[in-house]
Amino acid sequence: MSxxxxxxxxxxxxxxSRTGTAVTAIIALVTVVAAGLFALASDVSALAGVGGLFAVASILALVFLGNPKQIAGVVVGFAGLAVVGTLALSDPHAGVRPDMSLAVVAVGSGLSVLLPLVCLVGSYAALVGERETGSVRFLLGLPNSRDEAYVGKYLSRSSVVAVPLVACLALTxxxxxxxxxxxxxxxxxxxxLVSIPYALLFVGIGLTASAYADxxxxxVAVVIAVFTVLRAGWPALQFVLMQGVENPYPRPEWYFWVGRLNPINAYVxxxxxxxxxxxxxxITTPADTVSTVAIGYPFAAAVLLCWTxxxxxxxxxxFRNRDLL
Known part of the structure; x- marks a missing residue:
């Protein structure tokens, strides 16, 4: 099988299954809908409340729905209600257009958290699911190449995330x-352009977890552990290392070397x-006195690409060497 x-x-x-449609729906909520709401809102704090409530409700609904039409209906319904709620809380006479930096921070921050989750959810079962159903024998059928099977899975799961990501960010x-x-x-x-390798990175992590797990x-435990380490454990490590430092502010240069090796921080x-x-x-903003390669854009790009x-x-x-049968 090629x-x-x-x-x-x-x-x-x-x-x-509902996986591909759910991934598209969540990416659309974080990009197109989020940017549209910020464009309408005059009160960002009120928008945060409206968006937060509707986002939680929609994601909970996605967990319990079983077909693409229902999922699409939830997304459309969420978008409509969120727009209505935002307009109701907005001042139509304010005449203030939000700056683009708000859109970049909002969309980039949302993707930094949710994109890893949807990529991991979309890829963790790619290989282990074949083992559990017994279809791994068909997957590795003649010509018996594990590389072909793995690469095919990687390209498939990457396209499930990358195509809607590009489309939604274009609309945004x-x-x-x-x-x-x-x-x-x-x-x-x-x-x-920088979001695509970030997504592919977590597809790769999910596929690696799928290759490893029985x-x-x-x-699921592996991908949750990886996300927890990157999102919470890494900052906790920085905090622990700062204990005992006489003058914690401004943050020393080594603090940024540790932090910016995290792919999430590199993406942000x-x-x-x-x-x-x-x-x-x-992410922590360095003081003017801090000057190190780690806080620059080239270093962030190198870190993200290496992880990817x-x-x-x-x-x-x-996957090449493990016993699958």
Whole structure:
């Protein structure tokens, strides 16, 4: 079975289930709908309340729905209610257009958290699911190439995330360019460019977990552990290392070397390329006295690309040699 055969077979399977549609729905909520609401809102705090409530309700609904039509209905319903709620809380006479930096921070921050989750959910069962159903024998049918099977799975699960991500960020770019002050379609294209490797990184992590695990439950545990380490454990490590430092502010240079090796921080740093963002709520802003390679854009790009390459390759190396039958 060639990688193209695996790709087509797996892609069909993903979209017959609710996984592919749910991934598209969540990405749309975080990009197109979020940017549209910020363009309408005059009170950001009120918008945060409205968006938060509706986002939680919609995601909970997605968990319990079983077919693409129902999922699509939830997304449309959420978008409509959120727009109505935002308009009701907005001042139509304010005449203040939000700056593009708000869109970059909002969309980039949302993607930094939710994109890893949807990528991991969309890829963790790719290989271990074949073992549990017994179809792994068919997957590795003649010509018996594990590399072809693995690459086909990687390309399939990557396309499930990357295609809706590009489409949704393109629509978001149109909204930002038309309704935000200093709005730039080119800037949003840049945000798309750095978001793609970020998504592929977590697809690779999910596929590696799927290659390693013996059961779906263990694969879920692995991807949850990885996300928890990157999102919470890494900052906790920085905090622990800072204990005992006599003058914790401004943060020393080594603090940024540790922090910016995290791919989430690297991605967030790269998103600030496309708007004038002096302070970002997710990553620590260095003091003017701090000057190190680790806080620059080239270092962030190198870190993100290294993670993106290493994550799926590690899974491929393990998958080649493990006993699957």
């Amino acid at each position: 990688r193209a055969d695996v790709f087509r077979r797996d892609l069909t399977s993903v979209y017959r 770019g149109v909204i930002v360019a038309a309704t935000f002050k200093n709005g730039s379609l080119l800037g949003m294209a840049g945000l798309t 059961t779906s439950n263990r694969a 740093k790269l998103t600030t390329l496309f708007a004038d963002v002096e302070y970002h709520p997710i 390459v290493v994550a799926p390759v590690a899974g491929l190396v393990y």
